[in-house]
Amino acid sequence: MRMILAVSVSLTLTFPALAQDKPQTVLFTNCNVFDGVAESLAGDRNVLVQGNLIASIGDASLSAEGADVIDCGGRTLMPGLIDAHTHLYMNMPGGVAGMESGTWDEIGPRAAHMANEYLYSGFTTVREMGGGGSGLKKTVDAGLIEGPRIYPSGAFVSQTSGHGDLRFGSQRNPNLPPYPNDSNAQRLGITTVADGEGAVLAAVRQNLSQGATQIKLMAGGGVASILDPLHTLQFLPEEIETAVRAAADWDTYVAVHVFSDEGIRRAVDAGVRSIEHGFFASRETLQLMKDKDVFLVAQMTGISPYLEQNPGLQSPANQAKLALATDLAKDFVENVKAIRPKMAFQSDVVFATGELLRTQLDYEKWFHANLFGNHAMLVSATSAAGELMAFAGRANPYLEGPLGVIQEGAYADILIIDGNPLEDITVIGGNEKWYDAEPRPRDIPTMRIIMKDGVIYKNTLD
Ligand SMILES: [Zn+2]
Numbered sequence: 001m002r003m004i005l006a007v008s009v010s011l012t013l014t015f016p017a018l019a020q021d022k023p024q025t026v027l028f029t030n031c032n033v034f035d036g037v038a039e040s041l042a043g044d045r046n047v048l049v050q051g052n053l054i055a056s057i058g059d060a061s062l063s064a065e066g067a068d069v070i071d072c073g074g075r076t077l078m079p080g081l082i083d084a085h086t087h088l089y090m091n092m093p094g095g096v097a098g099m100e101s102g103t104w105d106e107i108g109p110r111a112a113h114m115a116n117e118y119l120y121s122g123f124t125t126v127r128e129m130g131g132g133g134s135g136l137k138k139t140v141d142a143g144l145i146e147g148p149r150i151y152p153s154g155a156f157v158s159q160t161s162g163h164g165d166l167r168f169g170s171q172r173n174p175n176l177p178p179y180p181n182d183s184n185a186q187r188l189g190i191t192t193v194a195d196g197e198g199a200v201l202a203a204v205r206q207n208l209s210q211g212a213t214q215i216k217l218m219a220g221g222g223v224a225s226i227l228d229p230l231h232t233l234q235f236l237p238e239e240i241e242t243a244v245r246a247a248a249d250w251d252t253y254v255a256v257h258v259f260s261d262e263g264i265r266r267a268v269d270a271g272v273r274s275i276e277h278g279f280f281a282s283r284e285t286l287q288l289m290k291d292k293d294v295f296l297v298a299q300m301t302g303i304s305p306y307l308e309q310n311p312g313l314q315s316p317a318n319q320a321k322l323a324l325a326t327d328l329a330k331d332f333v334e335n336v337k338a339i340r341p342k343m344a345f346q347s348d349v350v351f352a353t354g355e356l357l358r359t360q361l362d363y364e365k366w367f368h369a370n371l372f373g374n375h376a377m378l379v380s381a382t383s384a385a386g387e388l389m390a391f392a393g394r395a396n397p398y399l400e401g402p403l404g405v406i407q408e409g410a411y412a413d414i415l416i417i418d419g420n421p422l423e424d425i426t427v428i429g430g431n432e433k434w435y436d437a438e439p440r441p442r443d444i445p446t447m448r449i450i451m452k453d454g455v456i457y458k459n460t461l462d
Pocket residue numbers: 085087129348
């Protein structure tokens with residue numbers, strides 16, 4: 001008896017400390033299942049979770065002795081959402097200037113806040129597209145704070161005067177003599193400015209040493225930055241190829257920030273597997289991406305008419321870039337609909353926390369669905385994004401089963417939802433309003449259960 005007690009105590013200690021409920025075996029009964037793929041719900045299903053995995057899916061006769069039974073009452077059971085492009089560390093108000101004045105002891109706790117918010121907005125996995133190594137991920141996985149699974153990229157890697165070169169014009173280049181290192185973001189490991197194959201190689205390997213699961217390069221101009229005009233191509237083909245080879249040696253891949261058609265081509269030709277944003281892609285380039293199994297990971301807020309209200313984009317220079325980007329992206333939706341490359345959902349929330357973060361996430365859910373359909377949005381935020389996460393190969397920290405699907409052997413990352421998200425995207429929090437939305441509290445009322453890794457973090461069905 002004493003031995004059994006000792007064993008059960010040590011098992012208990014391996015579970016996240018903050019979770020409200022720590023069942024070993026959970027049987028969800030009377031659910032309509034969205035499995036992450038199908039265009040309709042599978043009715044009257046029972047889903048059995050054992051430990052952190054889905055053990056079996058069956059009809060109403062499926063039962064399990066000793067299981068904690070949760071009657072879903074005909075609600076939807078679906079995979080936890082995946083956000084394929086977050087910036088948990090780019091979290092200071094005031095845009096780039098805010099980041100340059102932030103200290104690690106403020107940025108770090110704010111990142112923990114971001115992780116908590118994503119989980120309670122239904123995201124059980126995020127791919128962190130630049131800003132930090134695996135520290136936050138390890139802290140979440142250890143159960144010390146609540147958050148999603150995190151696929152960290154480490155510092156984003158940028159060339160001098162690229163999209164990740166967050167200096168102001170007055171700050172000297174940290175990589176040129178006399179090496180003043182006066183970029184806060186570079187000193188904190190949020191960005192790395194690297195020029196030339198040797199420096200890119202060192203930057204990529206440094207990120208891998210910090211637990212990066214994939215690598216993020218800045219391969220073209222952006223809207224929120226200061227030093228890089230929108231039309232610019234960033235990194236020479238051989239610099240991108242070098243990063244791809246160094247990542248491949250770790251069995252993983254490179255994702256790039258890029259808008260322009262020429263920049264996307266350069267990246268895809270160099271072996272990049274994930275195109276972030278990609279708004280100026282031609283149909284030919286989208287077809288090339290589809291043929292080469294390259295993901296398009298675009299945040300639809302980037303082409304929203306609301307974007308000009310973004311507090312981080314209020315300088316005249318940012319507004320001018322935004323107007324140009326809006327014009328160049330005008331065929332984006334039509335082009336994507338014509339080719340339908342693989343897409344993963346992303347929010348790309350930066351410089352926004354609390355209610356601002358929530359309204360952007362909710363609007364992104366709605367706007368993506370509004371442009372491409374509810375089913376396409378849901379697939380992009382579940383099974384398709386899960387497929388993208390698996391591109392990390394042996395650098396993938398979550399290898400026990402697939403993510404983003406409801407199937408036997410998959411991770412038990414599960415949401416129970418009031419209503420059918422295939423018909424009504426608002427039931428997972430989608431909101432057609434952004435800056436003028438009613439502020440919502442942290443929790444989405446129609447999201448009744450949030451389970452990650454077999455642990456229930458929220459349950460309002462009891
Ligand atoms: Zn981004």
